[in-house]
Amino acid sequence: MKHCLTIAGSDSSGGAGIQADLKTFSAHGTFGMSVITAVTAQNTQGVFDVQDIDPSVIAHQIEAIFDDISVHGIKIGMVSQTETIDIITKTLKKYPLPPLVLDPVMISKSGYDLLKPDAKKALIENLLPMATLITPNLPEAEEILGYKIEDLETMKKAAIDLHNLGPKYVLVKGGHLSETATDVLYDSVNFHLLHQEKIETPHTHGTGCTLSSAITANLAKGISIDEAVKVAKAYITNAIVHGFSIGHGVGPTHHFYELYKKAGMIND
Numbered sequence: 001m002k003h004c005l006t007i008a009g010s011d012s013s014g015g016a017g018i019q020a021d022l023k024t025f026s027a028h029g030t031f032g033m034s035v036i037t038a039v040t041a042q043n044t045q046g047v048f049d050v051q052d053i054d055p056s057v058i059a060h061q062i063e064a065i066f067d068d069i070s071v072h073g074i075k076i077g078m079v080s081q082t083e084t085i086d087i088i089t090k091t092l093k094k095y096p097l098p099p100l101v102l103d104p105v106m107i108s109k110s111g112y113d114l115l116k117p118d119a120k121k122a123l124i125e126n127l128l129p130m131a132t133l134i135t136p137n138l139p140e141a142e143e144i145l146g147y148k149i150e151d152l153e154t155m156k157k158a159a160i161d162l163h164n165l166g167p168k169y170v171l172v173k174g175g176h177l178s179e180t181a182t183d184v185l186y187d188s189v190n191f192h193l194l195h196q197e198k199i200e201t202p203h204t205h206g207t208g209c210t211l212s213s214a215i216t217a218n219l220a221k222g223i224s225i226d227e228a229v230k231v232a233k234a235y236i237t238n239a240i241v242h243g244f245s246i247g248h249g250v251g252p253t254h255h256f257y258e259l260y261k262k263a264g265m266i267n268d
């Protein structure tokens with residue numbers, strides 16, 4: 001069995017962050033482990049509070065895992081502040097690393113800053129070059145590059161410019177496009193377009209977390225980058241199709257729909 005590690009923030013409502021990552025790892029038949037960078041108080045309606053975890057505790061979590069257990073894939077999500085990024089970078093550099101997927105989480109769907117604006121520089125300089133793959137959404141790619149991205153042509157240009165910042169591969173996600181949800185994968189030579197019609201649903205909490213964890217699990221299994229992203233795209237699309245309401249706002253995606261249906265837990 002492959003072991004996948006998420007280094008990210010906790011989402012008390014279970015739709016995004018560490019909780020979405022662990023569900024995704026399990027759904028892919030891998031063993032999930034976590035390093036918690038921050039604890040958020042959030043639900044389907046918003047983020048209400050954040051407690052950053054002390055950098056030494058972040059370092060100790062990483063060391064506790066790597067000193068004892070083989071890690072076959074790493075996903076990094078919410079990293080919150082410069083001190084957090086610095087300690088993650090410094091501690092990970094002590095170990096040989098498996099494929100590392102960086103989701104450069106900046107602002108929640110509900111509009112809360114999950115990365116302090118002054119930490120953008122550390123994210124770009126320290127974490128981007130360590131990544132096998134980065135998975136920015138359009139606002140994140142715009143924030144890193146400083147120009148507007150609104151169609152496939154500018155997504156391709158952004159992928160090349162982001163690749164020049166150090167990651168081996170780049171996936172620019174099109175969930176924020178107005179017409180389609182087409183993503184662009186750039187492997188330093190070719191573009192792979194992952195076409196998908198927009199699914200009409202309000203329940204998209206944690207889509208980016210889920211996609212990056214699904215890719216991580218696929219890479220941990222030794223699947224090639226283009227196939228890992230293609231299979232993960234099918235996974236997130238299915239998870240969005242079966243997204244559901246659990247509160248009064250933006251509900252989560254469904255990781256175990258087929259399993260629950262087979263077990264007679266879903267009747268539709």
Ligand SMILES: Nc1ncnc2c1ncn2[C@@H]1O[C@H](COP(=O)(O)OP(=O)(O)OP(=O)(O)O)[C@@H](O)[C@H]1O
Binds near residue numbers: 107198
């Ligand atoms: N309404 C939708 N229909 C189909 N696919 C979608 C939809 N919304 C997002 N996606 C897909 O979900 C994946 C995640 O993309 P998205 O742009 O939502 O990430 P994100 O904004 O980083 O998510 P999060 O804010 O939850 O981290 C991408 O493959 C994107 O194309």
Ligand SMILES: Cc1ncc(COP(=O)(O)O)c(N)n1
Binds near residue numbers: 011077107209
């Ligand atoms: C801990 C954590 N990590 C990531 C997200 C982004 O997810 P979304 O944009 O769907 O709110 C989040 N809300 N919380």
